[in-house]
Amino acid sequence: MKVAVTGASGLTGSLVVRKLQERGHTPLAVVRSQDKADELCASYANLDVALTDVTGPGARASLETALGGADALIICTSAKPKLDFWSLPGVIFGKMMGNKDAKPRFSFPAGAAPRDVDYEGTRVQIAAAKAAGVSHVVLLSSMAGTLPEHFLNVSMDKIVLWKRRAEMELIASGLEYTVIHPGGLLPHYGQKEPAPGGQRALVVGVDDALMERDAAGRVIPREDVAALCVLALDTPEARGRSFDVVSSPPGEGAAFSGDMAALLSSLSGENCDYSRPANLEELLG
Secondary structure (H helix, E strand, O other), X not given: OEEEEEOOOOHHHHHHHHHHHHOOOEEEEEEOOHHHHHHHHHHOOOOEEEEOOOOOOOHHHHHHHHOOXXXXXXXXXXXXXXXXXXXXXXXXXXXXXXXXXXXXEEEOOOOOOHHHHHHHHHHHHHHHHHHHOOOEEEEEOOOOOOOOOOHHHHHOOOHHHHHHHHHHHHHXXXXXXXXXXXXXXXXXXXXXXXOOOOOOOEEEEOOOHHHHOOHHHOEEEHHHHHHHHHHHHHOHHHOOEEEEEEEOOOOOOOOOXXXXXXXXXXXXOOOOOOOOXXXXXXXXX
């Protein structure tokens, strides 16, 4: 199966490329720059690469061309926040004074904010996939889509709310879809400690109910997420599904066996409810 991967140079996207090769698929890595393409080609043999910026001019046309002949598309693009280091002293002081909710501030480059990348950029990809005859789109999103007050939405330009709006576009498109909402991804950006996949029990849910778990149970290795993105292609039970997923701490429960149908069976067919939050359009302005 020929599978296009956007955001293929990212921490998770590159793992998706690897998992595709391991399972005998033919990945097409879609990246923004030649430098990113060169880095990927140095890591993966015989890799097909296409250069497209999903927020740039002519993105739909160039992406539609790149997707020609692709059977599936895995969307791993996401806006990348930049930490406002000047906000850190206030956070430290707030923590010292007992304010557990003190959080740093973040910003996004012009033209690369969540609305640009996670909504408009994803819409472009959906439209290009449909025009190119792609049969299945796997959209990697995030938990917290029902929680406007969550840190990711409050401090990062409503990033998950914009993702959720894009998910609704995909579901309405008529394309076969799988939407995956992982918890916190391990390793975090800048974190050196590895978080290998295949060693933890995975837990699925809907509508952010898994946010009630302890902090150690609201995360998931990127490698496990990448595996689910790829397994969804060959799992009929994953089509037309939108779900949340986290992992238990190492040693708690049986490690995920790779049987995605069995994993999803615990939901008894339940999907995420896109009537939540009820005022999404108002929240996004």
